[in-house]
Amino acid sequence: MNDFIYHNPVKVYFGKDQLCHVGEELSKFGKRVLLTYGGGSIKKIGLYDKVKSEVKKSGLELFELSGIQPNPRIDSVRKGVQICKDKKIDVLLAVGGGSTLDATKYMAAGACVDFDPWDFFSKWAPIEKALPVITIPTLAATGSEMNGGGVISNPETKEKIGRGSEVLLPKVSFLDPTNTFTVNSYHTACGSVDIMSHIIEVYFTTEPDLHMLDTIMEGLMRTVIKYAPIALKEPDNYEARANLMWTSSWAINGFIDGGKKHEWSCHPMEHELSAIYDIIHGHGLALLTPRWLEYCLDENTVEKYYQFGTNVFDIDPNIDTMNVAKKSIEMLADFFFNTLGLEDTFSKVGIQEKDFSFMAKRACGGGTIKGFKPLGQKDIEEIFRMCL
């Protein structure tokens, strides 16, 4: 069991009547606010007007950057950095999905340095300072509202790279489940897979770990399995949206890691898919995760699957271990592809075998992903083939 540090100072306002505090929280950091958002869905749901009204009420000066796309591009980040510098922005307010939140964090960091923000990814330039960021997520998925991570794409180099720093932790986040009522079925499904994957990447380990955190992860996974289908059927079910939203934050805010040092496996593989095909991240994860689990299953790893199957999917603990393991993978795939209704093969979403070798090589950085089971290029290509 490794030593670890847990520190998550993000202040969260959770619930449907909390936006009245956004002005007071922004004001703590200054007068000049940059509001960032995506394609305008926040206007459709009325959130844009509400936010603007609250900000104005507090006498703050508002600047705007819209048009941040899914799989956010470094170009959006550059634009934001320029505005921060030109307009002497004090605090950024990111309203939208994980993409808007991630891009905004790197605007906040880019505003404090003289070099191009892509250097944070291409050259691993130090992230030592950032402007304060406040977030209002409109999707339960990436957990970006409660962590210091972000993933940025560079279409020129066809790269998609994730990185984090404690200075990128939002100061405050407003989690209002009603802001996710209009998320359509497909994105609700993809977001739910993303949450599941954040937990699965940590849960499946051969390292000695804190059992207490395993019980927490099992509870979080059961919560997704219970409420994602309800949110699909009843998009404005507050209870379902609230459970998904708070679970998404806790799936990736540092708590469940508890000193586990192993690398994630499905996320780096998926980033290659969405870097090249621009598919939705959660869908890529749904395609990869059951096949990856199948690929990693052997006599050494089977115990963890048994725990997963019996505690998360209530599989009869008296069935023999290997069969529980296999059944747990089937049930996970069934959840992704039948319950959540996601297409179940690479072919169906247009991912082609010709790119496997290139993507696999880049996923492991030309070496090995030191995850649940070490994966080199050939292993990853094999997992890709299982997804065809």
Next chain:
Amino acid sequence: MNDFIYHNPVKVYFGKDQLCHVGEELSKFGKRVLLTYGGGSIKKIGLYDKVKSEVKKSGLELFELSGIQPNPRIDSVRKGVQICKDKKIDVLLAVGGGSTLDATKYMAAGACVDFDPWDFFSKWAPIEKALPVITIPTLAATGSEMNGGGVISNPETKEKIGRGSEVLLPKVSFLDPTNTFTVNSYHTACGSVDIMSHIIEVYFTTEPDLHMLDTIMEGLMRTVIKYAPIALKEPDNYEARANLMWTSSWAINGFIDGGKKHEWSCHPMEHELSAIYDIIHGHGLALLTPRWLEYCLDENTVEKYYQFGTNVFDIDPNIDTMNVAKKSIEMLADFFFNTLGLEDTFSKVGIQEKDFSFMAKRACGGGTIKGFKPLGQKDIEEIFRMCL
């Protein structure tokens, strides 16, 4: 489901090789450190020397206050306040059990005001400022290391009052499971009951709540049930001590509340027992909790017991609801009195019927505890009688 704010900025170093960071963390707040501790058990386990050496290594000036007792007294707080003021202390370092941590928080608050620190309790004087506190807990129980609460006794008035404030949150806590290896069976048992009780007080509710948090609470309770007996049998089992320690922090750091507004029931009842009889808080809770659960069980509340019984104690879900409920109380009592080996009646620990009326009246403040089931003086007296 109520709106809520979650904000817990405490930085936690968890593990056995983290004490090397204590000097660097203290230094962030100044030069003059007041080390507070209890009866000297930290000397026996070598922690006192280690802490002192780390503090000295960082060139800090160290002052000391020892002798803080279980059920910490306002007198200790007053002494600490005086030292803080006289010696111009910058930061307090509390090393010990929950009592030392709680008392130290109120020294830190008292150092910032001109009035007597008992006014925080007797007059509900505002707690607006406090010196920074760093903690090193040596017991898994109160969770004081990750919250802003504290309970202080006044032997003159025979009162024991709990109160909290965000400004009392420790800045940093060092959680080293090896520091709890020498905690004896009795205190390990009482600490484990305290953890269970912090969860049970929140879990048993009739308010609509976040199911996700219920799954977390069930995981935390299962963790205590699994590891407390191991810690009793093998006091230096790192895994058991680590799981109990991290569970104790998360049982009462604000996370599991998630907007629940109801009052706690067993804690105010117990504070009257330990205010008058000076028994160990966790033992008082063990005596009260199963009887309180029995008293609150009826057709309106039975569902929560069913959930508890099936998810925490693995009682067959096909048994009828009321019988699952009754069995869950029996299993909890069995865990406290047989597995953990605690005496099971008031008579055995010397609590007498003559004080019931007085204690019951004070427990509900002469009115009603608005908890899982509202409890007035007569209800509390009845629960006390069930413990005889």
